[in-house]
Amino acid sequence: MKSLLKPWLKPDPENSIARRCREDELTKARLKYQLWYLSFKGQQGPRVDWEGKQLLMMSSNDYLGLSDHPLVVRAGKQALEKWGSSTTGARLANGSRSFHHELEERLAAFVGKEACHVFSAGYLACMSAVSTFSSRGDLILVDRNVHSSLWSGIGLSSARVERFGHNNPSDLQDILMSEARELPKMVVVEGVYSMEGHIARLPEIIEVGRGNNCFYVLDDAHGFGVLGDRGQGTAGYLDCVRGVDIICGSLSKSLSSVGGFVAGDKTLIEYLRTHSKQCIFSAAISPVQAACALAALDILQREPEHRLRLWDNTRYYKQLLNQLDLDTWDSETPAVPIIVGNKERAYRIWKNLLEQGVFTVLAIAPAVPPGKDLLTHRGFSPPYTLRPRAGC
Numbered sequence: 001m002k003s004l005l006k007p008w009l010k011p012d013p014e015n016s017i018a019r020r021c022r023e024d025e026l027t028k029a030r031l032k033y034q035l036w037y038l039s040f041k042g043q044q045g046p047r048v049d050w051e052g053k054q055l056l057m058m059s060s061n062d063y064l065g066l067s068d069h070p071l072v073v074r075a076g077k078q079a080l081e082k083w084g085s086s087t088t089g090a091r092l093a094n095g096s097r098s099f100h101h102e103l104e105e106r107l108a109a110f111v112g113k114e115a116c117h118v119f120s121a122g123y124l125a126c127m128s129a130v131s132t133f134s135s136r137g138d139l140i141l142v143d144r145n146v147h148s149s150l151w152s153g154i155g156l157s158s159a160r161v162e163r164f165g166h167n168n169p170s171d172l173q174d175i176l177m178s179e180a181r182e183l184p185k186m187v188v189v190e191g192v193y194s195m196e197g198h199i200a201r202l203p204e205i206i207e208v209g210r211g212n213n214c215f216y217v218l219d220d221a222h223g224f225g226v227l228g229d230r231g232q233g234t235a236g237y238l239d240c241v242r243g244v245d246i247i248c249g250s251l252s253k254s255l256s257s258v259g260g261f262v263a264g265d266k267t268l269i270e271y272l273r274t275h276s277k278q279c280i281f282s283a284a285i286s287p288v289q290a291a292c293a294l295a296a297l298d299i300l301q302r303e304p305e306h307r308l309r310l311w312d313n314t315r316y317y318k319q320l321l322n323q324l325d326l327d328t329w330d331s332e333t334p335a336v337p338i339i340v341g342n343k344e345r346a347y348r349i350w351k352n353l354l355e356q357g358v359f360t361v362l363a364i365a366p367a368v369p370p371g372k373d374l375l376t377h378r379g380f381s382p383p384y385t386l387r388p389r390a391g392c
């Protein structure tokens, strides 16, 4: 059959960008080794089906194991029936619904801030938390190990950037001392570092910025639901809520949904609603996403046993890893890496575990610092306890 495409509309096979993509070594290696994008045929709690085998999921972000909680599933179904599949537009335009406001009020109150805005992805929320509040002429001071979403926000801002050593307040202080006090500055950190499992040294990081005109952005994707006596996150756990201007995070970890949030004072959130590109030009979070997050937030507050079990399992699991003399990068949280040091070793161990029925995610340099190639283990909260809790 004769091509319906006019010759000049056919893609040019020789254009440089297409060729660069075709010849990309990383993509070729990824397709050859099939380490990522494994596709599961089924899932039940912490078990997933892959190529006819049942695997134990050890690298999920479902920290509290709520993604198949009956109340979460029911809330999602009811929202779908009541509101349909999508908001089909941005909040600013046709996309706002009453459930958005309910979720935002509940999230703001939970993390201890006045107001909140929800986004359809945690990545968008965290990127927006940085790009919206920083401007040309500002200085962004960022922990060198923060998540890609925050780097994307930095990339979009026109501010100058300085990295400080990972979780190192004295390095931050040294940089601050070399800058004019009155210069507007944004300090960007995570609450719990997702690869390392480290908790931010927030009190000291806030202290060194005092008197230096610093605005603090905390990405608490991995602290939310995990740290604090109510699971309210890193800032609450460290009694630093007032010291940080913005708390952003994800709904896809402890809240077992998809989406993200940015919380802060009312004036800041109204400013974000006026200026954030990710908010103004992107469709609002769907009814099902919002309903599932809201139901999970209810459960998180009413049923602390999920968080307590997560910590019991984490402690037990770390003890086992210590007995095996494995390097867990001094993780202090349920984000527990196993450092294996180089990519060949990481690949062998990853494959071995897979053959034994254990699914983990491989993180290799440059995604992690050189020599820190690792297997990520997290969210270890199946709906059962790995061993009886102490005293039970």
Ligand SMILES: Cc1ncc(COP(=O)(O)O)c(C=O)c1O
Binding pocket: 121, 122, 123, 124, 126, 147, 149, 190, 194, 219, 221, 222, 249, 250, 251, 252, 253, 258, 259, 260
């Ligand atoms: C620290 C951190 N921030 C932001 C995100 C983005 O969240 P989401 O995956 O919900 O888009 C992630 C996701 O892994 C994360 O680890």
